[in-house]
Amino acid sequence: MDRPEKNRALGDLAEFMEGKFGDNLIALYEFGEDACVDWEGGGLKLLAVLKTLGTRELRVLAEGRRKWEKNGLPAPLMLTKDTLLSSTDVFPMEFLEMKEANRFIFGQEDVLSGLEIPLSNLRLQLETQATGKLIHLRQSYIDAAGDKKRLAHLVAVSIEPFTEVMRNALRLMGKAAPVDKGEIIRSFCAESGIDPVPFDQALEIRREMGRSSGGRVNLDLDGLEELFSGYLGEIGKMAEKIDRNFS
Numbered sequence: 001m002d003r004p005e006k007n008r009a010l011g012d013l014a015e016f017m018e019g020k021f022g023d024n025l026i027a028l029y030e031f032g033e034d035a036c037v038d039w040e041g042g043g044l045k046l047l048a049v050l051k052t053l054g055t056r057e058l059r060v061l062a063e064g065r066r067k068w069e070k071n072g073l074p075a076p077l078m079l080t081k082d083t084l085l086s087s088t089d090v091f092p093m094e095f096l097e098m099k100e101a102n103r104f105i106f107g108q109e110d111v112l113s114g115l116e117i118p119l120s121n122l123r124l125q126l127e128t129q130a131t132g133k134l135i136h137l138r139q140s141y142i143d144a145a146g147d148k149k150r151l152a153h154l155v156a157v158s159i160e161p162f163t164e165v166m167r168n169a170l171r172l173m174g175k176a177a178p179v180d181k182g183e184i185i186r187s188f189c190a191e192s193g194i195d196p197v198p199f200d201q202a203l204e205i206r207r208e209m210g211r212s213s214g215g216r217v218n219l220d221l222d223g224l225e226e227l228f229s230g231y232l233g234e235i236g237k238m239a240e241k242i243d244r245n246f247s
Helices: 003-024 055-063 065-070 081-086 092-100 122-144 148-172 181-192 197-211 221-246
Strands: 025-031 045-050 077-080 102-107
Touching: 003 025, 003 045, 003 055, 003 065, 003 102, 025 092, 045 081, 055 065, 055 077, 077 081, 092 102, 092 122, 092 148, 122 148, 122 221, 148 181, 148 197, 148 221, 181 197, 181 221, 197 221
Parallel strands: 045 077
Antiparallel strands: 025 045, 025 102
16 A cells, blocks of 8 residues: 555544544554555554543444455554553553654644653563564464465564564664664664574565565575574574673
8 A cells, every 4th residue: 555545544544533433532643664664565553542442432443444444454553541641661662663653643632742651661571572572483483384375474474573672672772763674673783793684584575475465475485494594593692682681
């Protein structure tokens, strides 16, 4: 979806939500990498902030689901303003992404612009995320090994959470935290002495699968297995460095 098409779809969603929720809707955002750069492999993320949120509001959103799914939009993450303001210490990585990479689409108040996110709990969450995602990747490989399509999908979907780990590690290092995934990889690997090539290759697979309707990649199964081996090895080094440097 190109930017003009996306803007039209987002405008329709904003109109729908304004009509259904009225003054209860505080803000609607697009957030993440795709809100800042036009990249065909980017993932679209949406956030809706409401004054009150219950079954009624969720049901209204569910009833309109087919319309925006047809337009290529995901369901917005639904939060109350109170939840947003009180959860920054629990999910600092996620809320830092929202605050630093967002586009205000519609609403009464730009809540994210004034959001205060302490970094005191970021260190612990970062260590947990790095180790937890490494364990999950190893386990997922058991199911994907020997199957080109499943292995390519595993690589493609895993690169985004690992670049978020890198991005927040850069933040704790006192370095700039880029939004673009390629820049994140280059910066983190340069600072930590880790080989960026497997991460760049994983990012390219994500782009290839986003571009092709069939989710095809140029590598054969042997090539994918070799890539994954290097990818997994460098992720292990990354997790070790994060545990050693930030614990």
